[in-house]
Amino acid sequence: QGFARTVMVTGGAGFIGSNFIRLVLAERPDARVVNVDALTYAGCADNLADVRSDARYAFVHADVRDAAAMAQAFERFAPDAVVHFAAESHVDRSIADPSLFQSVNVGGTAALLEAARAAWACRDGFRAGCRFLHVSTDEVYGDLPLDPCCSDGSDAFREDAPLRPRSPYAASKAAAEMFVGAYGATYGLPIVTVRCSNNYGPRQHAEKLIPKTIERACAGLPVPLYGSGSNVRDWLYVQDCCRGVLAALEKGRAGQVYNLGGGCALPNVRLVEAVRDALHDAGAARAAAFSVEHVADRPGHDRRYAMNCEKAAAELGWRPTTPFEEGMRATVAWYLERAGVV
Ligand code: NAD
Ligand code: TDX
Numbered sequence: 001q002g003f004a005r006t007v008m009v010t011g012g013a014g015f016i017g018s019n020f021i022r023l024v025l026a027e028r029p030d031a032r033v034v035n036v037d038a039l040t041y042a043g044c045a046d047n048l049a050d051v052r053s054d055a056r057y058a059f060v061h062a063d064v065r066d067a068a069a070m071a072q073a074f075e076r077f078a079p080d081a082v083v084h085f086a087a088e089s090h091v092d093r094s095i096a097d098p099s100l101f102q103s104v105n106v107g108g109t110a111a112l113l114e115a116a117r118a119a120w121a122c123r124d125g126f127r128a129g130c131r132f133l134h135v136s137t138d139e140v141y142g143d144l145p146l147d148p149c150c151s152d153g154s155d156a157f158r159e160d161a162p163l164r165p166r167s168p169y170a171a172s173k174a175a176a177e178m179f180v181g182a183y184g185a186t187y188g189l190p191i192v193t194v195r196c197s198n199n200y201g202p203r204q205h206a207e208k209l210i211p212k213t214i215e216r217a218c219a220g221l222p223v224p225l226y227g228s229g230s231n232v233r234d235w236l237y238v239q240d241c242c243r244g245v246l247a248a249l250e251k252g253r254a255g256q257v258y259n260l261g262g263g264c265a266l267p268n269v270r271l272v273e274a275v276r277d278a279l280h281d282a283g284a285a286r287a288a289a290f291s292v293e294h295v296a297d298r299p300g301h302d303r304r305y306a307m308n309c310e311k312a313a314a315e316l317g318w319r320p321t322t323p324f325e326e327g328m329r330a331t332v333a334w335y336l337e338r339a340g341v342v
């Protein structure tokens with residue numbers, strides 16, 4: 001399978017999307033990228049400051065729910081592929097405003113699928129080589145018990161596990177996947193889905209746990225840990241995730257789902273200690289006063305996520321390669337440099 005020459009990336013001004021665009025431009029010299037982003041509070045034009053002048057990059061300021069704008073973008077740029085990152089991504093915000101998540105994550109995905117279906121239709125089905133890559137999350141599976149007897153990984157979710165989302169965010173991502181599956185089954189639209197675990201790395205919004213921990217520690221403020229801090233997340237360095245998304249785009253089988261996990265499960269309380277240690281190693285003086293405060297738990301807080309990623313290894317040749325300490329070092333260095341701390 002040859003690589004798509006024009007890739008429409010939605011949500012490319014966000015955390016993973018901006019890292020993905022940079023990867024594609026660097027490693028696929030023949031590719032053009034069209035970034036479709038509404039620049040919500042989570043989108044940051046500066047995330048792509050260094051690629052803005054690249055002749056192979058174009059930006060469309062539009063909302064994926066806007067059917068006319070999507071049709072226009074397809075017509076103007078004639079993308080071969082769509083990589084759909086655009087979403088409301090923060091679980092706490094979904095608890096405060098679930099309808100926004102329904103509108104953007106479900107309605108936005110449905111509108112984009114419809115635009116792709118119309119744009120790529122031809123007499124025999126769809127244009128040769130076209131492909132829709134949908135970015136989903138491990139949260140659609142629901143959570144697992146914390147019980148350490150299961151920590152050998154044997155209870156990790158495989159791609160065919162039932163979806164049991166528990167937060168409004170996870171429900172909206174699961175509902176989006178239902179539309180994705182329906183477009184594959186009904187119309188034969190060539191779609192590949194990836195379910196990623198918790199990403200970390202440069203350019204993540206400060207509302208998420210790792211950047212929040214770095215910012216607060218550097219400001220001498222306590223890090224708020226929800227509940228006991230024993231909830232477990234599987235951390236995936238964003239560069240590894242982007243390589244997995246690219247591999248799925250290029251090598252994934254249409255109609256298939258691939259788990260992309262980090263293989264690095266940590267309880268939150270351990271995770272923030274790892275951030276503290278990386279800050280110390282980087283010489284961030286204020287982090288010496290690092291402290292944690294246990295605050296009210298997130299309602300319905302998922303206990304643990306774990307995915308089995310053998311399918312991505314076997315079919316895509318993908319596995320995460322960045323050791324956690326190295327990814328954390330690079331992450332902390334990026335935030336400290338941006339803040340002018342070291
Ligand atoms: P993010 O919040 O950092 O970025 C989201 C981007 O989408 C922003 O640039 C925002 O402006 C844009 N956007 C939001 N609503 C839009 C709309 N209606 N139209 C057009 N653009 C819109 O998110 P992220 O962390 O980079 O996550 C990207 C995708 O990956 C999401 O689909 C998310 O569900 C999924 N995901 C994220 C993680 C993670 O750990 N961050 C893990 C698994 C899956
Ligand atoms: O202040 C905090 N204190 C705290 O204890 C915050 C912001 C979070 N937490 C906990 C909640 C989670 O157990 O830390 C863990 C990580 O929280 P987030 O960074 O908000 O991420 P999470 O809820 O796990 O979801 C992330 O990973 C899966 C992304 O935001 C999702 O988009 C992705 O699908």
